[in-house]
Amino acid sequence: MSRFSVIVPAYRVQGYLRECLDSVLGQSHADWQLIVVDDASPDASGAIAAEYTRRDPRVRAVTLPAREGVGAARAAGVRVATGTYLLFLDADDALLPGALTAIDVALTGAGDPDVLLYDHDRTDWWDKVRGSGDDLAGDTDPLTLTPAAWNRAVRREFWAERGLAFAAEGPYEDVVPAHRAVLEAATLATLPRPCVRWRRRRAGGLAATPGRQHFAVVERYGELLAGPGDTQRVFPVAVGRVLDVLDDSTRTPAADRPELFRLAAELHRAHRPAGHTPLDEREQAVAAGSWPAYQKQEKTNGLKRSVGSALKRQKKRLRSRVMKAAYRTDLRTARLDPDLAVYGAYWNRGVSCNPAAIHAAARRTAPHVKGVFVVSSRHQERVPAGVPYVIEGSRRYWQAMATAKYLVNNSSFPGGFTKRPGQVYLQTHHGTPLKKMGLDQRRYPAGTHGISFAKVLAHTDQWDYSLSANPHSTQVWERVYPSSAYAPLELGYPRNDVLFTTGDDEIRAIRRELGIGDGQRAILYAPTHRDYQKGFLPRLDLVRFADALGDDHVVLVRAHYFYGAEAGLADTHPRLIDVTGHGRVEELCLAADALVTDYSSVMFDYACLDRPIITYAPDWQAYRLARGTYFDLLSGLPGDTPGAVATTEEELLALFQDGGWDSPATTRLRAAFRERFCAYDDGGAADRVVRKLFLNG
Template identity: 90%
Template sequence: MSRFSVIVPAYRVQGYLRECLASVLGQSHTDWQLIVVDDASPDASGAIAAEYAQRDPRVRAVTLPAREGVGAARAAGVRAATGGYLLFLDADDVLLPGALAAIDTALTGAGDPDVLLYDHDRTDWWDRIRESGDDLGPDADPLAVTPAAWNRAVRRDFWTGRGLAFAAEGPYEDVVPAHRAVLEAETLATLPRPCVRWRRRRAGGLAGTPGRRHFTVVDRYAEVLAGTVDARRLFPAAVGRVLDVLDDATRTAPADRPELFRLAAALHRAHRPGGHTPADAREQALAAGSWTAYQKQERAEGLKKSVGSALKRHKKKLRTHVMKAAYRTDLRTARLDPDLAVYGAYWNRGVSCNPAAIHAAARRTAPHIKGVFVVSSRHQERVPEGVPYVIEGSRRYWQTMATATYLINNSSFPGGFTKRPGQVYLQTHHGTPLKKMGLDQRRYPAGTHGISFAKVLAHTDQWDYSLSANPHSTQVWERVYPSAAYAPLELGYPRNDVYYTTGEDEVRALKGQLGIADGQRAVLYAPTHRDYQKGFLPRLDLARFADALGDDHVVLVRAHYFYGDEAGLVDAHPRLIDVTGHPRVEDLCLAADALVTDYSSVMFDYACLDRPIVVYAPDWQAYRLARGTYFDLLSGRPGDTPGAVATTEDELLALFRDGAADTAATTRLRAAFRDRFCAYDDGGAAERVVRKLFLDGAAAH
């Protein structure tokens, strides 16, 4: 008997079905049965199901002679199931990588309960990924979790023993069994990890098609409320769900809302438990059966939101106007402070990268320089204790920008500042360019996201110096950021100094802080972002990778900062450590015995350490076409490729299993790569920059 039976009903889903089925076949946990039920679909869905069944013996295709609906199709899947747990997956959704392993671990840890609820995320046809909004924490109400078939694992003998079943016809067919499973389970557990990606379709999906079919939600809740002895517990969630449908314009047309309200009010009267108090004004109107009162409440809430938004916009606009006026006055009247330097990094995200290393070196070598960082209010908690900072857009920010002699940034300062005569601007950049940058991006519009290249050039004209870690960068910056205003500063990257100056004891301490045990080797997995991908979705089953490396390894997972502070690895694997939120990527590189990356500029910095680098590039052609690159990273030519290369997950696992990730050949490639891209790095870059900028008369440039 398999651990899981994954049941997928299929009707008019030929454009989505392959991706759905592949998401199951690609799971690291392999003890499963996949049942695809062709609900007499008129498109190629049945043929796709048959193809996968022929390809893998764990896949079974079931064909219904006539269309019966999604509920009946799922029921046919249940009848064919032999697994210990039933999982239902809609054919236009996908299982996220590592989902089945995480579900298996959670079930085992909870003693194999009747029901396990797990989280999901949501995406639309623009690939915008959002959290589910469900709370699956230890104190959560499981009845408030989205009542769907696809976000829970149910023990098969519990399902059949309780006679759980989907409605045979109509939408909201999973409301009754989803709620009954929670209400009747003797043991229930939750997994606060997204395991399913729910995809909202632009056309053809129920969620985006308004109509009177959505009235069925009232009938479904009437059925489940009438059939449970625990109606008091379910009633608040039932009312909330029905009102959500009523208020959702994508499901309920304006002309249909009065009738749906009337049905909802009748549901409320028939099943309201004794002593129940309405939760808010919406429910008060529903309890009174007054559509007029409900509309009045809606208008009041809408007006309140509108007025609040207008006031907020007005205050923000007025504040900005006042700040800019004061700034213009400071530009005319305030004197430059010859000892004041203002720093910024990654669009005001904190104290990091080259600006942080320069600031630290200036404290030692040029202590007369007063350094101040610019940070956004969202990231001020990231500022280390003792580092002065100003909040972007504040009065102090504009005063600092008007009076600082030195401006140091690895991206750009906010708000459109005006550079004064006598100010010196050092652009440090924040990586070595593999992907196309600056004006070269014009040939790749998919990655520009509305960039104004006129503003790019205006910003470039403010620079006095452009920092480089290697000749390649110098040459690229000169061409893609053309301006006679600045000079190249070929002094190395200050952030890389630590790779030459950190001792073994310090590295050992870093490993301990990250949770790496003595004797364990650490592999840092640090992919970059894709302009064509929203959210962190690794092209690697991380749990499978960790298993392949063995107990003497841990995997440090570093998602790109564009995706937030977490990689979403909640309870994923005991040897996976999410280090996305760690403030210093340099610490992670120092702690790692090897690097696996794709196109991230971290590879150029990591090369300073002379440790194995593996390029895992499963979408190389797509990346080159979407963003463009300056050289062929996968060519195998000395200077272009930093080490071993894999383009599939199996190839990557084989590199580590067979020892091919670190050989004499990869060592030669790494040396050539280091010679090309670490040419100016030697541990003294920060001091060289400080002396050039603050001590050698640079202000006269």
């Protein structure tokens, strides 16, 4: 008997089926049975299923003689399933890496409940990934979560005992068993981690096909409300789901809406519990059976939203014009403040990187210079106490930009400022370039995202200084940001000073704060952003990695800041610590005994510590083709490769099992890498920059 039976119905999904099945075969958790049910598909789906049975004995293909529908196909899979838990996966969706391990851990931790609900994310034909919108980590009633077959693991014996079944035909076939599983489970647990990627198809999928077939949602919820269960609890959920379909133009065309409304009103009259009060004006119209009242409410709400949005846009435009006009006046009339410096980092995300280190050093070495950071309103809570700041676009922001003598940024200032005579602009950058940058990006359009290279050059022409941590950076910046307006400052990266000056006691305190136990070895896993991948999707089964390292290790996971403040681990493993939202990556480097990364510039900073660096690059060729690189990170040549290299998960695990991650050979590679890329870093970069910029040193 397997732990899981994963059931995949297949009908006209030949373009997606391989990806779906590969997502199961690629799981690190190996105790599963995969059942592919060919619902008499007229395309190659059946042949693909047969191919996978030959590839792996855990795969079983079931062929139906005639098409019966997705519900019947799933039921056919259930009949031959032998796993302890049933998992249903649509053939155009996929399990996310590490999903089965995470589900297994959650089930075991909950004592093998009847039902485990887990989260999912969503993608479309543009590969744009979004969250599910479900809140499994909060106090949400599980009945209100997405009622789908594919976001829950159900104990097979419980499924049989309760007589759970999908509708024999028609859409919304999983509504009744999905809700009944929640209502009737004696034990239920949740896993707030995305385990499934749900795909919205441009054509062929139910969600993208409008029509009267969506009327089936009324029938399904009518069946649910007529059966056993807590009607008081189910009724508002049912009404809300039906009205969501009614209001969704991608499912219900305008011509079909009056009829679906009539069916919704009948459902409401037939099953409304005694004492139930309509939750909103929308339901009041349904309770009254008045389609005109429903339309009127829609128009009223739509008008309110439209007017509100228009007023907000108009107010924003007017405010922007007023601020810009005042700024232009300040440029002409306000005098420069010789002791004011404006700082910015990572497109106004907070106080960090080289600008933060320069600001801190200026407070010590040039205290007459008043510093103020530019932050967006979304990130002002990240500003440490005692650090002055202005909100981007505000009157104070434009006043500071017009009057400050010094401008310091690692990216760019917002709003299109005009540098005036007498101002001094230091571009600190925020990493040593491995990937192509600036004008070199023109040959790699996947990473440009509509960049105006004319604006890039106009911005470059405002720089007075360009900061470098090594000769490689100086040479690259000079070519890809060509301008005679600025001079290179080969003084090192101020943000790296702490890597040389922090004492052992301070490092121990950082480790304790992060939750690293005494005697544990900390591995920092910090992959970079990929222009061809939406959302944080690590190419590494983190749970498997943590298990393989053992109890004396802890893994710090740092997702790229483009993906938000969390990596989405949600307590999947006791030795996986999500540090994506940690304010200072330098502290994470200090806390880590080794770094595992792919193409992130953190490798160049971490090299200052002279600790092991492991390059895990499973998609190196794709990355080089999509973005371009300045040297071959995997060549093994001194100066190019910082240490051990793995291109598969198995190779990475083997490096830690046989000691290859830290050997005399990798030590020699690391020394050459440090010599090339840490040439100007020694712990005194910030003071050198402050003396040069503020003290005419």
